[in-house]
Amino acid sequence: MRTPLVAANWKMHKTVGEAAAYAHAFRALVAEVRDVEIVLAPPFTALHALAGALAGSGIGVAGQDLHAERQGAFTGEISAGMLRDAGAGYVIIGHSERRHLFGETDAEVGAKVRAATGARLVPIMCVGETLAERESNRTFEVLDRQLQAGLAGLAAAAGSLVVAYEPVWAIGTGRNATPEQAQEVHAHIRARLAGVLDESIARTRRILYGGSVKPGNVAALAAQPDVDGALVGGAGLDPGSFAEIVAGTRGLL
Ligand code: 13P
Secondary structure: OOOOEEEEEOOOOOOHHHHHHHHHHHHHHOOOOOOOEEEEEOOHHHHHHHHHHOOOOOOEEEEOOOEOOOOOOOOOOOEHHHHHHHOOOEEEEOOHHHHHHOOOOHHHHHHHHHHHHHOOOEEEEEEOOOHHHHHOOOHHHHHHHHHHHHOOOOHHHHHHOEEEEOOHHHOOOOOOOOHHHHHHHHHHHHHHHHHHOOHHHHHHOEEEEEOOOOOOOHHHHHOOOOOOEEEEOHHHOOHHHHHHHHHHHOOOO
């Protein structure tokens, strides 16, 4: 019912040349894949070139962030329309690095989600708790707050929404959530989506897991009923390992 989605968040890695070389190698590795939606999120500087290098492949391109306004005096920022213009079809919003390193608030995340859907970009909205929050049994409370604010005012435009559950303690640590931990949280997120949005929308939304996803653990995570794919950091930087993750998502590893 829900087509799995696997996205590589390159964070602050890769030049234009490196992105083009990756595209060339990766396209060949996933040329036969039709049952998984695949997205690459390069730095802004490589977005246009990467979209060009992937043309006709069916592989999508995402921004890693955007500004909520359409244009104006916002030095250093990029709008939803600019992302579309450069070839993006998706945008990652509210990644924990943006929230924790750059002070992005829940309300800002919500404004960005609305801006993305307004420009017909698919928002990949990230939520997740820190280790301290998990250990003090506040995981669901934190997620509920992030979801409530992130989805405020979205209503009918939520038809394209993707949610990524990325526990902060699992990002770049080599310590992934267990499949059972991920499933428990994903089921909770889906139930909240039904409450904040609507039951039929909640049933069809993809909820991705992110945090130390590797070729060796993706199959067990993706086999969970409410895990609809992965948002991959480090293991998405190499075309071979990311292609293996795509294969694992399809149950082929
Ligand atoms: P890692 O896969 O490197 O843990 O990063 C996850 C992430 O932050 C993806 O957005």
